[in-house]
Amino acid sequence: MSERKKILNNNYLINNGWIKVKLNNSKKSALHHAHVSILKFLKKLIPTLTCLEEYHKYIMSDNDHLEVQVLVSDYFQNKNFIYDIVYENLSNLTPFIGLDLMLQKKPYLRIARPMKIIDNIGFHRDTSYGSSPYELSLSIPLCNITKMGSLSVISKSHRWPDIDLNSKFIDSDRVTKNSKLHKLGFPYSPIIIPNTITRQANPIHTKFGEGLLFSLSLIHGQEVNKSRFTRFQTDVRLVNSLAVFNNHRSSAAEYYEQLIETPATYNARYFQAINTN
Numbered sequence: 001m002s003e004r005k006k007i008l009n010n011n012y013l014i015n016n017g018w019i020k021v022k023l024n025n026s027k028k029s030a031l032h033h034a035h036v037s038i039l040k041f042l043k044k045l046i047p048t049l050t051c052l053e054e055y056h057k058y059i060m061s062d063n064d065h066l067e068v069q070v071l072v073s074d075y076f077q078n079k080n081f082i083y084d085i086v087y088e089n090l091s092n093l094t095p096f097i098g099l100d101l102m103l104q105k106k107p108y109l110r111i112a113r114p115m116k117i118i119d120n121i122g123f124h125r126d127t128s129y130g131s132s133p134y135e136l137s138l139s140i141p142l143c144n145i146t147k148m149g150s151l152s153v154i155s156k157s158h159r160w161p162d163i164d165l166n167s168k169f170i171d172s173d174r175v176t177k178n179s180k181l182h183k184l185g186f187p188y189s190p191i192i193i194p195n196t197i198t199r200q201a202n203p204i205h206t207k208f209g210e211g212l213l214f215s216l217s218l219i220h221g222q223e224v225n226k227s228r229f230t231r232f233q234t235d236v237r238l239v240n241s242l243a244v245f246n247n248h249r250s251s252a253a254e255y256y257e258q259l260i261e262t263p264a265t266y267n268a269r270y271f272q273a274i275n276t277n
């Protein structure tokens, strides 16, 4: 077998559509800083809250939860925690995506309380919503979570053709376009994949200090957080800036920010710019 074939055959992300990556979670890390800052922010709203994992014991009503989630999500996005987290862990990510790297500007902050179906968007593949298969998602727990609270995936489903899924779009009965829930990342026209397929999904225990990196054609999600703890998590998209890229949601320039660029690409762009009329 050639060296090239050996490398491809042994590549976990190529074969399974997902991989766990190590993230720095030391006391001085950007991830730890985000965790502590979110808790501090929440404590202003809920002074008796002691840890993120116990959030559901303090915010009982779904309406209160929605209001809190909007506030904490805005805070998370405006503070740009994700830039520092990804930048600090670049060396663990670039082997999978390269150094010409764009990062989603405003990643969603997800909060899934125990046994609350409405906190989850269920199983899907993001390419069904118009995302590019060149994009990757990096799901990052922002607190401690157990296996039953982790996101699930169907390994190898990134290679399944759409036609085999028998999926269909429905109109959500609680999410409307541009509503609070929509802005928090809940689709107003979610895709439904039959449970003959979704029952093949398995939770990938992704601890605080790890990230789950996966192709957007991989079927992933969670129907309900079956653990006893609230999960705070973000998922941010990464894409190679030279990828063939078709973004239906908004222009790539609005959605993504260039995080890093190779000198070769920088020079090429410069040369093209001075030679374009």
Ligand SMILES: [Fe+2]
Residues within 6 Å of the ligand: 124, 125, 126, 220
């Ligand atoms: Fe997704």
